[in-house]
Amino acid sequence: RIYLDARILASILHIPHTGIYVFEHKKWPEVEGFHPNQILSILYPNDPNIHPNMALTTNRLSVDHRLLHHLIVHQILPTGGGYAKLSRMQVFIMWCILSKIEFCFPLLMLKTMVRAFSQKKSVLPYGSILTLV
Template identity: 95%
Template sequence: FYIKLVKEFYSNLRMASNQNEEFALSSSVKGERIYLTARILASILHIPHTGLYVFEHEKWPEVEGFHPNQILSILYPNDPNVHPNMALTTNRLSVDHRLLHHLIVHQILPTGGGYAKLSRMQVFLMWCILSKIEFCFPLLMLKTMVRAFSQKKSVLPFGSILTKVFQHFHIRLEGEVTTKLKKEETYNKSTLNRMGW
């Protein structure tokens, strides 16, 4: 991916939708305007834009059929006192659930900083995946981009995916310096061994 262009994308990122409109972002890279909705991003990436349109950070998502205690009982089977306000830590997760959490925090919902605690949104995504409930990944990506842009200390997520966006909007990539994926952004036998598999 192209770190300089990713930084330019995020430095020019703006909300482009009003309250009652489809959620949209705009930016510009090398003078070219980029306009993204979940539908447009899904088309660029050739993925669906169907499923739950949910994104929360401070509170539990409110979705029919989702009850925090239900997923918490699955994630913490040895804790008889699970409740929605309990401390959500990764050290008590099974190896399988730690791997799922690792995938979420590095690939689906990238965050910067420590990974010892789970956010409510991360737990919700674990529930979606374990329950085979479809969520709108393109919308999740757009909301994650906005959250990253608005935080002082955050990673700039989806660098590799943004390369496809740049290509779609005919951003010239010739002469740009490429950055290889970091070790933690790939999965192999060594990664799984470190996680206890």
């Protein structure tokens, strides 16, 4: 049996164990200073009708924001399947990065791994990082 928590993971990876932490799958994260309408107006500046309850897609993002989303879905918050839609958590992480808000990556990694383990069909998140453990 292996015991792994965020502090141990941060130590192994030589990364900080600080910053805000939130992990929401279905709803918008509730964090002081985060307003979905604000980040959506940044991500979709030419769409005055965008609102937090809409399905969010990548095809209307700018090139810079698409690259950021690509980085997030492949490195920070890996997902399996298509990449045409943005999850609320992906948008939240984009907000953190664009706003220079620190979030606790080790805790995010652990929650993502636990969530993947509990699903029937899932990809192995952070496979290359797990080889260090």
